[in-house]
Amino acid sequence: MFDHGELRLVVLALIAEQPRHGYEIIKEIEDRAGGSYSPSPGVIYPTLTLLEELGHASTEERDGKKLFALTEAGRSWMQANQPAVDVALARMQAAKLASAGGQHPGIIRATENLRMAMRLRMGRGPLSETELRAIADALDAAARAIEES
Secondary structure: OOOOOHHHHHHHHHHHHOOEOHHHHHHHHHHHOOOOOOOOHHHHHHHHHHHHHOOOEEEEEEOOEEEEEEOHHHHHHHHHOHHHHHHHHHHHHHHHHHHOOOOOHHHHHHHHHHHHHHHHHHHOOOOOHHHHHHHHHHHHHHHHHHHHO
16 A cells, blocks of 8 residues: 555654544554555554654553654654655545545546646746746646547
């Protein structure tokens, strides 16, 4: 389901939403993937331990269980890697849609790739008139190809 390091980002995104126990993280990932993927405790708990050791997560003992929360360092690291977080979350959404008979995962992936490419390119600075025309032409060509399919 995830590329190298993506699960760590997904876990951070989930504890950024609200502090969670390891089991809650497992169930939330399973729910967001539409039941098509469920990480094992043998993957989640070492990931949580690593996040804590890196200073990206903190723990609080509550009802005999560790509750994991995002630290400021974790928030900064997650924000620095936001495009990868978005891709991983989109992949889970695509899996959920596919399992529910929704939009094809390949189309969702391709759409997310286009969004990320645009964000990354726009983040590199201003575009020249030639670059603007080239991007607009490429997008128009893709739109025509989709309409004709």
